[in-house]
Amino acid sequence: MLRKFNNHRTLKDNIQLGGLTAFSAGMVNVTSLIIFFAFTSNVTGHYAILAEEIAKGNWYEAIIVFGWIFMFFFGNFFSNFIVINFDRTNRYLAHSLPLFVEILCLLAVGTYGQFYYAETLSETELMVGLMLFAMGIQNGLTASISNFSIKTTHLTGLTTDIGILASMFTQKRYRQKKSLRDKKNILLTIAFSYLSGGIFAGIVYLKIGFMVFYVACLVIGTIIFYEYYKLKVTKMIHTKRMGKRLRAAISSE
Amino acid sequence: MEKRTYIVRYILFFMGVPLLFIFLLANSNNPDASIIGEWKEVEWKYEKTPSRDKRELTEGEKKSITKGLYIHEAETWKFLPNGRVILSKDGKEEELGWTLKGRGHILKLYHLSDQSEHYNLYNLNENEMVLYFHTELHAKSIVKLKFKKIDKDPEYAQKI
Numbered sequence: 001m002l003r004k005f006n007n008h009r010t011l012k013d014n015i016q017l018g019g020l021t022a023f024s025a026g027m028v029n030v031t032s033l034i035i036f037f038a039f040t041s042n043v044t045g046h047y048a049i050l051a052e053e054i055a056k057g058n059w060y061e062a063i064i065v066f067g068w069i070f071m072f073f074f075g076n077f078f079s080n081f082i083v084i085n086f087d088r089t090n091r092y093l094a095h096s097l098p099l100f101v102e103i104l105c106l107l108a109v110g111t112y113g114q115f116y117y118a119e120t121l122s123e124t125e126l127m128v129g130l131m132l133f134a135m136g137i138q139n140g141l142t143a144s145i146s147n148f149s150i151k152t153t154h155l156t157g158l159t160t161d162i163g164i165l166a167s168m169f170t171q172k173r174y175r176q177k178k179s180l181r182d183k184k185n186i187l188l189t190i191a192f193s194y195l196s197g198g199i200f201a202g203i204v205y206l207k208i209g210f211m212v213f214y215v216a217c218l219v220i221g222t223i224i225f226y227e228y229y230k231l232k233v234t235k236m237i238h239t240k241r242m243g244k245r246l247r248a249a250i251s252s253e
Numbered sequence: 254m255e256k257r258t259y260i261v262r263y264i265l266f267f268m269g270v271p272l273l274f275i276f277l278l279a280n281s282n283n284p285d286a287s288i289i290g291e292w293k294e295v296e297w298k299y300e301k302t303p304s305r306d307k308r309e310l311t312e313g314e315k316k317s318i319t320k321g322l323y324i325h326e327a328e329t330w331k332f333l334p335n336g337r338v339i340l341s342k343d344g345k346e347e348e349l350g351w352t353l354k355g356r357g358h359i360l361k362l363y364h365l366s367d368q369s370e371h372y373n374l375y376n377l378n379e380n381e382m383v384l385y386f387h388t389e390l391h392a393k394s395i396v397k398l399k400f401k402k403i404d405k406d407p408e409y410a411q412k413i
Contacts (some may be wrong), residue, residue: 037355
């Protein structure tokens with residue numbers, strides 16, 4: 001999921017990464033909507049709100065929304081900055097570090113919300129900003145390492161792509177193209193996962209409150225540790241093979 | 254040389270935007286502060302009717318819309334800085350808790366019974382506050398409550 005970059009990625013890699021990250025994005029977005037009355041995984045609506053607040057002359061609200069959009073932008077900047085600067089030294093670290101930071105942000109929101117949140121406006125604004133930063137990190141990372149084929153929090157673009165693909169599939173020549181069929185599978189997986197994450201969080205929040213964010217962290221943690229495990233296993237297999245070859249070479253001599 | 258120029262630009266951008274943000278925020282009216290004071294409810298009306306030809310709602314429709322909601326008509330709401338709000342009508346008073354959520358566009362009122370009410374804070378300025386029953390985020394809700402501030406100018410308060 002995390003080790004491969006751009007065109008070396010398989011359909012399975014993209015589906016796994018897209019599915020898991022979209023599930024966590026759906027969770028975070030729905031939970032923030034329930035608790036804070038603000039979207040945190042998408043910014044299209046925030047641009048519209050920013051324009052509306054400016055038009056109404058509500059400068060305080062406009063500045064806050066601008067700050068949120070900036071946090072999402074900064075999250076995207078941060079994750080891609082890490083990827084392009086550290087990809088050559090340690091690819092796994094370069095791809096997993098942004099996810100670690102995302103986990104830290106969500107853990108901070110979950111812990112603060114569970115134990116200290118007094119429901120004031122400034123707390124709400126800060127926590128929404130932190131979540132937008134976390135979702136920016138995630139969106140930037142998935143888009144960056146998948147050659148822009150996965151955007152787990154960008155459902156406007158995703159729905160557009162599904163609509164376009166659905167119309168293309170009315171013709172046989174497009175239906176027969178494997179690349180388009182693969183794209184359809186990725187998009188549908190992301191849409192389904194995002195929705196499932198949202199529904200799951202909506203139900204679970206009523207029982208465990210802010211601890212929903214811990215579950216989102218677990219989902220993201222799964223990506224990191226699964227990749228770490230795979231890396232170890234691949235390394236072990238590689239070492240065994242090399243050992244066998246070396247032993248065979250020695251015995252033949 | 255070109256690289257250095259870019260680095261300087263980035264540093265200026267990432268320092269400048271937060272500084273500008275803090276500066277603007279410090280010089281704008283926080284809704285948390287603007288809402289403090291006494292407000293007289295002057296209007297309570299259904300903003301949207303089911304069809305274009307039908308401007309009035311039946312009693313049944315009104316009941317269905319307001320089912321499970323607290324109805325506040327012709328009340329005075331006094332918002333205190335300590336997060337409490339006193340609702341008064343005909344000499345009767347009720348004390349609730351209040352907080353703003355989202356970007357300051359959702360007003361939440363808490364009852365002692367742990368129940369809460371949510372309103373879309375559509376407009377808030379020195380003299381007027383407009384609330385909508387909060388139903389969902391993108392569409393304007395159906396019931397509009399309009400308040401006038403009364404503790405600012407006693408003459409203005411008497412007028413309304």
